[in-house]
Amino acid sequence: MALDWQHYPADLTYDELFAADGKPRAAAAALITYLQGKTQDELEQHRIAAELAIRVMGISFTVYTEGQNVDRAWPFDVIPRVIDSREWAHTAEGLRQRARALNHFIADIYADQRILKAGVVPPEVLADSVNFRPQCVGHRPPGDLWAHICGSDLVRDDSGTLYVLEDNLRVPSGVSYMVENRMISKRVFPELFKAINILPVDDYATQLFETLADLSPRQGDDPTIVLLTPGIYNSAYFEHAWLAQQMGIELVVGPDLYVDTDDCLYMRTVQGATRVDVVYRRVDDLFIDPEVFREDSMLGVHGLMRAWLKGNVAIANAPGAGVADDKVIYSYVPDMIKYYLGEEAKLPNVPSFRCMNRKECDHVLANLDSLVVKPANESGGYGMLIGPRATAEERTQFAELIRANPRNYMAQPTLSLSTAPILMADGSVEPRHLDLRPFILSRAGHEEVTMGGLTRVAMVRGSLVVNSSQGGGAKDTWVVDTGGKA
Amino acid sequence: MLSRVADDLYWFARYLRRAENTARLVSAHGHFLLDLPREVEVGWGPIVAVTGKPLLEIELEADGGEHAAIERLVVDLTSPVSAFYCIHHARGLLRTLRDRVPRDVWERLNGLHYRLQIEGSSAHNRLSRQRVLDRVIDGCMSINGLLNTAMSRDLAHRFLSLGQSIEQADMTSRIIDVRSSPLLDIDDATAPSPFRNSQWMAVLHSLSAYHMYRRYGRGRITGTRVLRFLLQNPDFPRSMSFCLKVARAELRALPINDVPLRHCERLLGRIQDLDPLALVTGKLHQVMNDLQAGLADLDVSLTHHYFKG
Numbered sequence: 024m025a026l027d028w029q030h031y032p033a034d035l036t037y038d039e040l041f042a043a044d045g046k047p048r049a050a051a052a053a054l055i056t057y058l059q060g061k062t063q064d065e066l067e068q069h070r071i072a073a074e075l076a077i078r079v080m081g082i083s084f085t086v087y088t089e090g091q092n093v094d095r096a097w098p099f100d101v102i103p104r105v106i107d108s109r110e111w112a113h114t115a116e117g118l119r120q121r122a123r124a125l126n127h128f129i130a131d132i133y134a135d136q137r138i139l140k141a142g143v144v145p146p147e148v149l150a151d152s153v154n155f156r157p158q159c160v161g162h163r164p165p166g167d168l169w170a171h172i173c174g175s176d177l178v179r180d181d182s183g184t185l186y187v188l189e190d191n192l193r194v195p196s197g198v199s200y201m202v203e204n205r206m207i208s209k210r211v212f213p214e215l216f217k218a219i220n221i222l223p224v225d226d227y228a229t230q231l232f233e234t235l236a237d238l239s240p241r242q243g244d245d246p247t248i249v250l251l252t253p254g255i256y257n258s259a260y261f262e263h264a265w266l267a268q269q270m271g272i273e274l275v276v277g278p279d280l281y282v283d284t285d286d287c288l289y290m291r292t293v294q295g296a297t298r299v300d301v302v303y304r305r306v307d308d309l310f311i312d313p314e315v316f317r318e319d320s321m322l323g324v325h326g327l328m329r330a331w332l333k334g335n336v337a338i339a340n341a342p343g344a345g346v347a348d349d350k351v352i353y354s355y356v357p358d359m360i361k362y363y364l365g366e367e368a369k370l371p372n373v374p375s376f377r378c379m380n381r382k383e384c385d386h387v388l389a390n391l392d393s394l395v396v397k398p399a400n401e402s403g404g405y406g407m408l409i410g411p412r413a414t415a416e417e418r419t420q421f422a423e424l425i426r427a428n429p430r431n432y433m434a435q436p437t438l439s440l441s442t443a444p445i446l447m448a449d450g451s452v453e454p455r456h457l458d459l460r461p462f463i464l465s466r467a468g469h470e471e472v473t474m475g476g477l478t479r480v481a482m483v484r485g486s487l488v489v490n491s492s493q494g495g496g497a498k499d500t501w502v503v504d505t506g507g508k509a
Numbered sequence: 510m511l512s513r514v515a516d517d518l519y520w521f522a523r524y525l526r527r528a529e530n531t532a533r534l535v536s537a538h539g540h541f542l543l544d545l546p547r548e549v550e551v552g553w554g555p556i557v558a559v560t561g562k563p564l565l566e567i568e569l570e571a572d573g574g575e576h577a578a579i580e581r582l583v584v585d586l587t588s589p590v591s592a593f594y595c596i597h598h599a600r601g602l603l604r605t606l607r608d609r610v611p612r613d614v615w616e617r618l619n620g621l622h623y624r625l626q627i628e629g630s631s632a633h634n635r636l637s638r639q640r641v642l643d644r645v646i647d648g649c650m651s652i653n654g655l656l657n658t659a660m661s662r663d664l665a666h667r668f669l670s671l672g673q674s675i676e677q678a679d680m681t682s683r684i685i686d687v688r689s690s691p692l693l694d695i696d697d698a699t700a701p702s703p704f705r706n707s708q709w710m711a712v713l714h715s716l717s718a719y720h721m722y723r724r725y726g727r728g729r730i731t732g733t734r735v736l737r738f739l740l741q742n743p744d745f746p747r748s749m750s751f752c753l754k755v756a757r758a759e760l761r762a763l764p765i766n767d768v769p770l771r772h773c774e775r776l777l778g779r780i781q782d783l784d785p786l787a788l789v790t791g792k793l794h795q796v797m798n799d800l801q802a803g804l805a806d807l808d809v810s811l812t813h814h815y816f817k818g
Contacts, residue, residue, distance in 0.1 A: 078619075078623070255601075255604055255605055260604075264604070264605070264607050264608060265607075267608050268607060268608030273511055273514075274605070274608060275511065276513070278513070279511050279512070279513050290511060291511065291512045291513070292510055292511055292512060293510050293511075293512055293515045293664065293668075293763070293764060293815045294510070294764045294765075295764075295765075
């Protein structure tokens with residue numbers, strides 16, 4: 024028996040593969056036809072093949088539970104999410120614009136703070152930001168670039184509008200899964216890659232390497248670049264190792280490095296000390312240098328900030344770049360785009376209420392049952408309230424949290440996130456909510472955007488939480504060139 | 510290469526080699542026990558003893574210490590001499606070394622790890638024990654095969670090779686040492702003929718050395734000849750001399766190698782000067798202990814020179 028799409032509910036909200044009338048969207052038509060031609064048995068074989076590939080390839084992420092780390096296999100759904108290449112071209116343009124404005128903003132914040140003086144962003148937002156690093160004020164990294172790597176989360180609501188939900192500028196992760204997901208689907212659907220023009224995603228590592236190499240403080244074409252990881256117990260360790268391998272650079276932990284009396288950074292090798300030019304750090308900046316930030320950090324390197332401030336080593340993303348990662352500052356990004364670039368934002372923000380603003384705060388408190396409330400500086404989907412899903416008690420608790428520290432909260436309407444079908448163990452298909460995390464690399468004069476990005480799926484029916492640490496999974500993301508004109 | 514990475518590569522190779530040798534030792538000892546006459550009560554004590562643990566507590570048990578020995582040498586993840594512990598820790602190290610070795614190595618070790626998680630405890634059952642031990646041996650051998658055939662002879666490979674050869678030299682000396690157990694003090698001259706020298710055959714089997722010894726020895730298996738073969742033979746890859754020559758060649762190709770190289774050469778000289786005939790008559794345990802101490806010194810000098818950075 025073939026896959027039964029007749030009973031697939033494509034009209035719960037916007038579905039990525041089907042229009043509301045149940046017809047496949049143009050970019051997904053060839054995929055749906057292919058899947059319809061498969062028997063339930065064959066589909067089950069595909070699903071098993073994907074699971075096997077994941078296990079054998081060792082794709083995993085680490086979850087910290089009850090005192091021990093558990094490596095979980097990556098939950099992956101075989102049915103890809105499909106995006107028309109024309110829509111993607113527009114989206115990528117919007118992401119480039121956004122990354123440009125964010126870099127202007129960070130550079131400005133650590134220099135003249137023109138945007139505060141101009142009254143576009145209120146100074147108190149900055150004063151209370153936990154990710155603002157006074158130690159970075161006055162420093163100018165090469166090209167005035169601070170956020171070299173940005174992962175922005177996109178969501179689509181029931182009207183089909185694609186919004187930017189948040190920007191991750193500290194240590195965004197997920198890009199390795201994007202590339203590995205593609206490798207899995209090539210193993211599972213080799214025929215489809217011949218039949219459909221699916222744009223490739225695998226040049227990310229090369230571009231990242233070039234982005235990092237540009238930053239070297241020493242002339243010459245063979246800079247020493249390292250990836251600084253918190254270590255094997257970090258949830259993104261798989262990705263750290265994967266990226267280092269793809270780029271052919273050293274994967275290091277804090278104790279591998281030291282800053283000598285010449286204020287240069289070195290790594291300990293079997294040949295002796297080797298000077299390091301660029302650090303791609305995947306350690307939060309509070310932990311990178313116990314001399315300057317948290318004294319108890321075991322993950323960082325004594326003197327790293329000294330070496331960076333002297334210009335002897337480049338760090339990506341630059342320390343302090345997380346100031347723009349704040350969810351309250353996020354709400355000002357469209358204003359930044361206008362202020363720095365003189366343009367209108369090409370991608371809209373999700374409408375946001377800032378609790379620091381008295382009127383908006385009252386609105387949030389009065390409408391807790393319909394809003395999503397987020398703390399300004401949490402990641403991984405933690406510490407937030409999904410109003411419609413919360414109990415009255417949870418809402419009361421949250422109201423108190425907001426009143427105690429309004430600056431730390433912002434709220435957004437609960438979007439009806441778009442869905443795409445996933446293949447169930449019994450061979451049926453069901454819709455699940457999803458988002459999309461593309462990655463933007465900023466180099467002097469231009470930005471590179473990944474082709475699509477990492478699609479994260481809430482594997483639990485009805486759930487809106489896509490984070491891998493909380494039951495989320497992933498799909499391959501196909502940007503498909505249907506040959507139509509833009 | 511990072512000092513930490515060199516250290517991890519070295520220990521990854523040591524754990525892998527230790528797991529394989531331990532599995533062989535347990536397998537060969539099991540076969541050996543089956544062949545012994547009933548009145549000879551040997552039990553599992555001697556092979557537990559060579560891993561550095563006293564055998565007193567387990568030799569008293571009714572099953573000859575079988576359950577306790579399998580637990581300690583094969584299954585127990587908290588016992589640093591068990592085969593599963595070694596596989597588990599080799600995998601733990603390999604997680605940080607994935608960018609250093611061919612991708613297949615990770616896939617294979619991961620596969621072995623998962624399979625042992627599922628069927629590992631069946632090692633306690635005599636009927637299925639051999640299958641589990643074969644899994645360990647086959648798994649380690651296929652990873653060795655990949656490292657030897659699909660990996661560039663770069664610095665990473667040199668540290669792997671150092672780990673393999675030093676661990677093998679250590680395991681060879683320990684497996685020889687099984688023979689020095691008082692429980693195994695069967696007089697070769699007076700033992701009934703089918704059992705004569707059978708302990709020496711078990712030693713050869715534990716080191717996968719039986720067939721190569723046969724080609725070399727041509728004829729009787731005697732303690733002296735087995736010792737000469739396992740200590741000094743220049744061609745058999747698990748003999749101590751052979752292992753230390755490999756280590757020496759790797760060290761010669763490394764930077765700042767003076768101290769470790771000196772340790773290695775001194776130890777090699779001592780092994781080549783040993784008189785196997787004198788060893789069979791009593792000093793065996795003492796001499797094997799000394800050689801293990803020499804290997805430990807070599808290990809310390811590597812740590813000091815390359816791994817601490």
